[in-house]
Amino acid sequence: MRTVRLVDVAERAGVSIKTVSNVVHDHPYVRAELRARVQAAIDELGYRPNLSARRLVTGRTGTILVAVTSIDVPYFGDLCQRLDRAVRNVGMQIVIEQTYATRESESAVLDQRERGLVDGVIFHSVTLSAEELAAHRLGLPVVLLGEAPAPAGVDHVKMDNVAAAAEATASLLAAGRRRVAFLGHERRGLSHTTGQRLTGYKQAIKAAGMSLDRRLYLRVDDYSPESGRRAVKDAIERGIGFDAIMCRDDLLALGALHALADLGRAVPEEVAVIGWDDLSIAAHLTPPLSSIAPDKDALAGQATRLLMERLNGYHGPGRHELVPYRLIERASSAATDSTVRGRDAAGSDPR
Amino acid sequence: MRTVRLVDVAERAGVSIKTVSNVVHDHPYVRAELRARVQAAIDELGYRPNLSARRLVTGRTGTILVAVTSIDVPYFGDLCQRLDRAVRNVGMQIVIEQTYATRESESAVLDQRERGLVDGVIFHSVTLSAEELAAHRLGLPVVLLGEAPAPAGVDHVKMDNVAAAAEATASLLAAGRRRVAFLGHERRGLSHTTGQRLTGYKQAIKAAGMSLDRRLYLRVDDYSPESGRRAVKDAIERGIGFDAIMCRDDLLALGALHALADLGRAVPEEVAVIGWDDLSIAAHLTPPLSSIAPDKDALAGQATRLLMERLNGYHGPGRHELVPYRLIERASSAATDSTVRGRDAAGSDPR
Incomplete structure (x- = not known):
């Protein structure tokens, strides 16, 4: 394919190469009439400025x-x-x-x-x-x-990851959950993201007057659904009891739902689950997944x-x-009769 | 930040600018000793060649x-x-x-x-x-x-989309399914991708000696889970009966699983589902989703x-x-007692 050059545009427009260059580089001192003529020639010939060369002149790559x-x-x-x-x-x-x-x-x-x-x-x-x-x-x-x-x-x-995690965890406690696990603590050292989400989770537990239980920090190797599934399955098989899981993200939450389904734990009746990211799949999971939506x-x-x-x-x-962010509440963290009873017993106001 | 220039490298290495340029542009005729000296100066000074300029010389952008x-x-x-x-x-x-x-x-x-x-x-x-x-x-x-x-x-x-769709559809028929719907026909005209998958689906139906039923082509507005959910829900509410769904892709399949769960249709007992793409979420859905894996x-x-x-x-x-591709068979399309009975009645060999 033959390349259209600056000189071709100049010939067609009947102007100098310098004028074409000025139009291409958007210099302000080109007369409107000349600019229009050059642009017409550029359009007719399908001229594309050589962007590498243009960069050297403008210093911008776009x-x-x-x-x-x-x-x-x-x-x-x-x-x-x-x-x-x-x-x-x-x-x-x-x-x-x-x-x-x-x-x-x-x-x-x-x-x-x-x-x-x-x-x-x-x-x-x-x-x-x-x-x-x-x-x-x-x-x-x-x-x-x-x-x-x-x-x-x-x-x-x-x-604000700390505030969002605290809000989501508090919503579980307000709905009557009493043992909230945190899924997504990294085995290989806490990442900044997880650290802030865990901090918010701890703040909400303490604000509710409850004590932290480190066995409820469910550790993962990575953020895949498979990692989440294994962590929840392992915890249940080791006899660690919980009635809610605050997840570091939706992919881990997906794995949590998988493990709970495999082990016959009803969501949300026995275990409530909240994820993070509000991925487009979240609303369509079984049950639909509550999630924090940045x-x-x-x-x-x-x-x-x-x-x-x-x-x-x-x-x-x-x-x-x-x-901003929003906590999107769906079926996976809905209050149930038993959690409402627990909440009333704990002295909260029923809604 | 001060930019390190070619001339700085030349001074440090005690060579000409031309020699530095030859090294940077990887010209073959630079002596190994000179090349090493220039490279050392480049490393010491942290010189980065101006890539836009380099492109004009080499004609390659990488x-x-x-x-x-x-x-x-x-x-x-x-x-x-x-x-x-x-x-x-x-x-x-x-x-x-x-x-x-x-x-x-x-x-x-x-x-x-x-x-x-x-x-x-x-x-x-x-x-x-x-x-x-x-x-x-x-x-x-x-x-x-x-x-x-x-x-x-x-x-x-x-x-080969036609072959893969035919294979997946045939696997449903071989497992005893008798009314296989195709989810993902586009309302606004058939795309190339959907066209080929629908062709494979039709081939398998005909190869099994069954007739096509256009009511089983479930149409969607786009490929979102929400579109898939609506199409399956509408079909069931209009009384269209099917015992399996071959889906254009996994996101539509996710929507199909959602609709079936909402309407209380057991998967795979009442309706089998196969998706396409084998997304990383597929194995973790409820039930785990069979899928074609390119x-x-x-x-x-x-x-x-x-x-x-x-x-x-x-x-x-x-x-x-x-x-190549593989059909990954998971719980969503497993044969069940009733489909096996149907299959036996239809004269297929039990496995």
Whole structure:
């Protein structure tokens, strides 16, 4: 295929190459009439500016790097899709990089490896500490997402995981549940995300005047449904009693529902279950799964806005913004006759 | 942050700028000793070549565009993740573009819009015909994925959807099911993918000596669980009887399981269900969902290999390759006493 060159456009429009270049690079001092003539020639000939060359002139690529753990994790697939829309809305495009949550690849995201390819980075970091993030000489605007602590100088958007976990756990206690397990404590060390959710869970238990029982922290190897299933099955087989499970996320909750069905424990009658992320499958599980729903559109929109402000010259201190969430209550955590009796006995008001 | 320039590296290594440039661009005629000295200076100073400039020299970006409908569809999230790994394995990276299955954005994928940004394209096209694909002057190597027909000249990787649908439907009939519905016929016109799966379904029905019943084609507005749930619920409420459902995909199957649970129809005793894609959630649904599992690793690997061959100079005719699949049988389609009785009455051999 023959490439249409700048000179072809100039000939067709009857202007100089410099004028075509000015139009392509959107310089302000081109007369409207000339601009229209050049644009007409560009459209007729199907000219596409060589973007690599254009970058050298404008210094902009029009591309934002989005770095997440893995897009086959439904939460990240969903988030990337919303970031894709938000970034398109401001006339740019995204490139997605998967870090698989390794320190090497997370460092590489910040390590300028992409310099010249992207204008900025939206980064859901999992493994790096605030000190490590601060130690990187960030050559590009970066907005951080997620629960890992951010250095003061860097923009950060997240939801309040502690408050959400406390609210969901409190809703189980208010419905009369007395032994609430937490599913998703990591065997290999507590992640930032799990740490905050566990903190909220503990706050709610203590606020209800109950004592913590470490046997109710159900540990997993990863966040797969299979891990959740095994953890719940093991706990029940070891005789650990509980009448509710607060899950770190919906995939673990899916595994919990599987284990409870296998062992013949009725949900929600015997065990209530609440997940996290409100994946599109949650409403269709058997029974439909209650879940904490982060406002992912707000997350994508706020991250994009903060990054664009940086790209457009904002050099002030890091902004730390929260996005809203909702606890969506479905059948998996509904109060039942027996839990209501338990609740009344415990002195709560019936609704 | 101060940028390390080519000249800084040259000074540190005590060589000319030209020599540094030759090392950076991997020219073969640099002496090993000089190359080592330059590399040491690059490492010490943390020099990163300006990739946009480098592209102008090498003509390669190291980036492959992957275009799919939407990565929040779990099948595509999963596929993109495998393509990411396969492309990394050959030392390149992917950029993901979502088309949302519109004709405009699918045309734009082929329309050289990305020229200068990527070296090649792996494209799951949904809306374009082979003629439309052929009509585009493809300026870059393209490998097509999926069920849409590909022009003869273009490389294409897919699985045999007709054979897989026939096999799954036949397995339901062999287990004694007598009225198998097909869930996922699109109200707004049959897509290539659904068309092939419906064809396989019909082949199996006819091969069993049964007649087709168009009332058993359950139509949907989209491929969401909610659409699947509504279609199955409507059919049952309209009195359409069936003892099995062959679903276009797992998300529709999830909706079917939801509707059957709501209406008190036991799965698999009263209605067997088979999905498609074998999503990671399938094994954990209640009951665990039988599903057709395309070999997604093979799909990603073969597409990457074909594209790399094109990038490395292959200019021959389009290759059309098939990837394997497996029917994973789980509880949702298990034979039951009553279906076995039905099967025996119909003269099949009991297993």
